[in-house]
Amino acid sequence: MAETLIQIGVVGCADIARKVSRAITLAPNAALCAVASRSHDKAAAFAAANGFPLSAKVYGSYESLLEDPDVDAVYMPLPTSLHLHWAVLAAQNKKHLLLEKPVALDVAQFDRILEACESSGVQFMDNTMWVHNPRTAAMAHFLNDAQRFGNLKSVRTCFTFAADPDYLNTNIRVKSDLDALGSLGDAGWYCIRAILLAANYELPKTVVASYEPVLNKDGVILDCGASLYWEDGKVATFHCSFLANLTMDITAIGTRGTLHVHDFVIPYHEKEASFLAGTETGFNDLVTGWDKQPSKHTVTTDLPQEALLIREFARLVAEIKFKNSKPDKKWPTITRKTQLVLDAVKASIQRGFEPVQIQE
């Protein structure tokens, strides 16, 4: 059995790698086999603190891990500006690649990563966890139901959190040489992904950034938003910020139904998550109340969403490793669309909030 487990190495000991290491341990088809940091001591301490098996290898450089033939796949939580170099090198070393989001500084960089993965025949997946929660599948099922939801008319999302002064001074997500996309790349990534989910992954035609984004002294976005427009009249807006209380909403409105969710990125609870769905909601005759209101749908899961992501990633890797399948294209295609929209928002901000057309 152990031989069929996909052996995953962790490249970088960022905070988020703690959660993902636990997820790899929880996933039934994957195992932690190695960890690398630029410092051997830091890697060893990380392995000890995060449930790595005694057999796991500890590396003091990323290269060494990437050259380890026992490593099937890597999880890479490095700062965005380092992705191009290390993700391409991982792919060239035939390592299947689970890459932290935002996947690249722009889609041109991401395409080079994807090309490297395709050349080597390795699986690419980004580490957007919430889409692997079974609640997300239930929401997507509702959103694509012509009877219960109809056609999407508008979707509004937000993801904000109040970073403390230390974060705003020192975190990699506010550094122009590390995660130069700031809150757009971090929180905005999720908002854009939620909008694409609601639009059944149809790209918008036009993106216009909201006025008054907040940038730090190095030009990194701390707070921004945008409106997205489709040919058929669908409209989406989102707002992402490091400067406001923790909030993460999706409100999607169709011709026949409405969906509300308040914890879409990280569900309140690990083992169950809910959303509100209403179909042909309406008032009573005198309009003094609703005779049909949205109802709560709760979806349970044995594994947390990040372990479900690992399970899906390892499943695809196993298909390639053991059954000579081709890498799956669904997930990288969605990743690329997310990055395309993100690029358009950034371009609109840079061009003084001009509308930016999206071209695939």
Add this chain to the structure above:
Amino acid sequence: MAETLIQIGVVGCADIARKVSRAITLAPNAALCAVASRSHDKAAAFAAANGFPLSAKVYGSYESLLEDPDVDAVYMPLPTSLHLHWAVLAAQNKKHLLLEKPVALDVAQFDRILEACESSGVQFMDNTMWVHNPRTAAMAHFLNDAQRFGNLKSVRTCFTFAADPDYLNTNIRVKSDLDALGSLGDAGWYCIRAILLAANYELPKTVVASYEPVLNKDGVILDCGASLYWEDGKVATFHCSFLANLTMDITAIGTRGTLHVHDFVIPYHEKEASFLAGTETGFNDLVTGWDKQPSKHTVTTDLPQEALLIREFARLVAEIKFKNSKPDKKWPTITRKTQLVLDAVKASIQRGFEPVQIQE
């Protein structure tokens, strides 16, 4: 006791007048005393169907009701394009005025109505019911709490409903000669009011309409949205539509707190209404769930919100009638701000989505 009741006449038998007539009956300090329609038969049928007392007078013209010295105040649910004429005439006849929203086609018209009210010393109030629900006071209390909510950073609202084909062909709200402001004047009015409530009635500096509003063949807005910007960086967006499933949300995010509500205009239930409020909501250490999530606050009320509105209106009228007080300025000031923002959204649409500055 009956002599201290404020005697209210209903000018026009629109559908909404049914609900308001019931509200006047329910309010402890008001009474239905008259109804007018352009047709005497229609007025009589309305009075019979809506619980008017046998003593109530039935008029076949609006003028006759306005000239009745026993009428203290009028409720006027006429189409918007008729407001200027009839509201001014009501004020000139010394009738206190409860006017259906949108109050006028633009703020210039509204100012003429207000001037007439001020000249005659009569009370003006618009018929925005939800702000009189005690839940709204509880929400405002939360939004203005520096500890629980902090400073407002963003607020998003929507009010959409799916009008049926008959409505979209025949309702006064889609007729350019009757309610020319369409969904902006109807549903958008509430969104703008909610945004102003969240901003503690500070007017935004700049308003930009969203691309791709939907207009009918006569140029009446069926679906639109806008973004609003304040000097201090606050941002608001709203979306209003006759073309999407019934939905009415407020999400307000402050530096320290978040408010969510899904039934702000018409609460699900008449006697109780809820909202979600969270302060310094946050994740657990491993970011696998929330250690502090928003909690539900429920506010009960003996009287439905529309009866509370009538009670407030009649209270102000009684202050003037029995105690020689001056008319209250709070409500008309809020009405005017709502209309100013509405005008700016319309102007931005007309100017091809250019930013429009708001001047008081």
